[in-house]
């Protein structure tokens with residue numbers, strides 16, 4: 001079928017390519033004229049036959065809001081907008097309501113698979129009316145991985161992005177568990193071949209997984225990750241997962257700790273630990289480390305030879 005794709009970055013561009021390889025006609029628009037088929041969003045809309053389907057694959061937040069607002073002006077009754085970005089599910093209801101005033105349909109679609117999706121297919125989690133999702137099935141069929149899994153019509157508008165949000169929360173927790181296991185193995189000298197250990201776990205173990213495969217791939221490039229700084233950003237899905245957990249009073253200790261570990265990774269020094277160190281020094285005379293890095297003697301401190309267990 002024919003579809004418009006707005007946003008031709010590393011996700012949208014590869015998805016457009018997978019759709020073309022699958023026999024669909026894709027008209028793409030990107031702010032970068034070097035990537036774009038259409039000169040403007042208006043031209044993209046004009047080049048599509050009614051009823052149109054336009055897939056929005058731009059960063060969540062303002063860029064998505066702006067694109068959906070513009071499409072609301074340009075599209076007509078019977079057309080459908082699909083938001084495939086990592087949008088917050090609460091925005092979906094708003095977008096659907098705004099577009100429905102003109103009779104334009106809206107489907108939210110969480111997309112997983114990253115830069116590997118072109119080759120492996122994209123796992124899709126959709127939310128929206130049955131009729132709209134049904135009409136888009138030829139597109140979903142081409143984008144998704146081969147086989148029975150990799151696609152779910154999760155519920156009404158918002159359900160797709162809610163499912164993707166929870167998926168990403170799980171992703172945070174799984175990555176953190178691999179990360180902590182790796183740090184412990186590297187810190188002890190009991191296991192001599194840490195990379196080999198992870199590599200061996202790819203077959204037969206309970207924790208074999210794609211994330212484990214990717215970790216081994218990273219360790220193959222840089223065995224002790226010496227080229228990297230221990231610094232991790234986040235794009236919002238982990239925060240929204242934790243916020244939703246608070247709203248529903250659901251305990252998420254693992255995902256929350258994984259999110260907070262990323263926040264901690266961005267601090268060169270820990271303000272909170274300054275308070276802990278200051279208080280230990282105040283009440284117990286325990287050793288403190290000065291801002292310059294020298295270890296101060298505390299009442300019960302043996303001096304500068306601080307071990308991991310005692311100060």
Ligand SMILES: O=C(O)[C@H](O)[C@@H](O)[C@H](O)[C@H](O)COP(=O)(O)O
Pocket residue numbers: 086111112113114168171233234235236237238
């Ligand atoms: O399933 C996926 O393909 C990924 O989850 C994808 O959506 C992306 O890599 C995340 O947005 C990264 O999220 P953070 O920046 O929050 O780690």
